[in-house]
Amino acid sequence: MFDSKVLNPIILNELRKKISNFRNNDIKAQVFVPKDISSLQEFIREIYSAGQHFFPLGGGSNLLIGNAENDIFICDFALPKAINIKGNEVEISSNYNINVLLMKLLQHNLGGLEFLAGIPAHLGGIIKMNAGAYGHSISEFVKEVTIVDNVGKMRKLKAHELNFSYRNANIDGFIISAKLVLPNENHLSGKELITSYIENRREKQPLNYPNLGCFYKNPSKYSAGYLIDKCGLKGFCIGGACVSNKHANFIINKNDATFEDVQKLMQKIETDVFAKFKIKLEREIKVIGK
Numbered sequence: 001m002f003d004s005k006v007l008n009p010i011i012l013n014e015l016r017k018k019i020s021n022f023r024n025n026d027i028k029a030q031v032f033v034p035k036d037i038s039s040l041q042e043f044i045r046e047i048y049s050a051g052q053h054f055f056p057l058g059g060g061s062n063l064l065i066g067n068a069e070n071d072i073f074i075c076d077f078a079l080p081k082a083i084n085i086k087g088n089e090v091e092i093s094s095n096y097n098i099n100v101l102l103m104k105l106l107q108h109n110l111g112g113l114e115f116l117a118g119i120p121a122h123l124g125g126i127i128k129m130n131a132g133a134y135g136h137s138i139s140e141f142v143k144e145v146t147i148v149d150n151v152g153k154m155r156k157l158k159a160h161e162l163n164f165s166y167r168n169a170n171i172d173g174f175i176i177s178a179k180l181v182l183p184n185e186n187h188l189s190g191k192e193l194i195t196s197y198i199e200n201r202r203e204k205q206p207l208n209y210p211n212l213g214c215f216y217k218n219p220s221k222y223s224a225g226y227l228i229d230k231c232g233l234k235g236f237c238i239g240g241a242c243v244s245n246k247h248a249n250f251i252i253n254k255n256d257a258t259f260e261d262v263q264k265l266m267q268k269i270e271t272d273v274f275a276k277f278k279i280k281l282e283r284e285i286k287v288i289g290k
């Protein structure tokens with residue numbers, strides 16, 4: 001247990017749904033929830049002085065967490081939220097839920113990010129993961145991010161310093177806000193785009209069960225979903241964790257899945273795909289704990 005003079009860890013039951021969209025009940029973690037940027041900085045300085053590391057949490061939509069009692073999680077949701085619009089340059093707090101943000105931007109006739117509609121994530125996590133869909137990714141729009149670095153110092157990083165790559169940005173620290181450059185869009189077409197992307201996701205993704213989106217990155221030649229499907233694994237379950245029948249790259253929490261169920265299912269998927277195609281699937285989700 002990390003002994004902080006700045007923040008108390010929060011009782012996990014209240015937070016389980018916020019820290020992992022997979023919502024397994026066997027998560028063990030100490031989660032800290034700063035309410036302002038100065039206590040975030042002070043807390044990070046404390047962690048640094050103790051020679052420890054921290055793990056930023058956004059929407060938890062890409063995280064599978066098990067027993068991670070030794071990790072120090074910092075949640076973004078109680079931090080202040082602000083949007084500052086200057087023409088088509090927008091500075092946004094990292095803890096904005098992306099869907100709420102899209103609606104706000106729409107009111108100002110700002111578009112471009114509609115491809116992210118329906119992803120249950122926060123802007124900070126979207127940038128760290130360089131999230132993308134339908135041929136676009138957030139890296140196209142980021143001008144600058146402000147972070148609290150690992151020694152508690154506030155720093156601005158320009159887009160070219162972030163080394164964006166497929167589902168990653170080279171950012172070490174806690175993103176607190178980002179400056180995006182967005183095209184002005186016709187209000188109505190933005191709304192229609194958002195609706196059509198959400199409908200498309202509902203049709204193709206198993207959104208009625210807790211999940212973490214695509215578990216695996218797409219190898220260069222085939223999609224991971226195609227490979228998993230061709231191994232006959234659609235609908236295959238271990239305990240309460242199942243490969244979705246709708247989309248084979250989604251593992252769903254169908255019936256009180258445990259961390260171990262998912263670990264075993266991932267091993268089965270990876271072994272079967274390698275045996276059939278000689279392709280080593282690379283995980284897109286982040287697994288924390290044991």
Ligand SMILES: Cc1cc2nc3c(=O)[nH]c(=O)nc-3n(C[C@H](O)[C@H](O)[C@H](O)COP(=O)(O)OP(=O)(O)OC[C@H]3O[C@@H](n4cnc5c(N)ncnc54)[C@H](O)[C@@H]3O)c2cc1C
Binds near residue numbers: 118
């Ligand atoms: C239904 C569903 C659909 C999805 N569809 C897509 C999709 O189309 N495309 C896609 O790319 N992904 C998709 N995902 C995966 C996921 O939403 C993305 O990876 C997203 O970027 C994660 O954001 P988050 O806020 O939930 O981050 P989290 O899951 O909380 O964290 C993910 C990573 O980001 C880091 N992080 C989070 N916040 C910060 C911060 N403030 N500062 C620094 N680091 C931070 C964490 O430490 C962690 O390493 C989907 C997930 C779900 C559940």
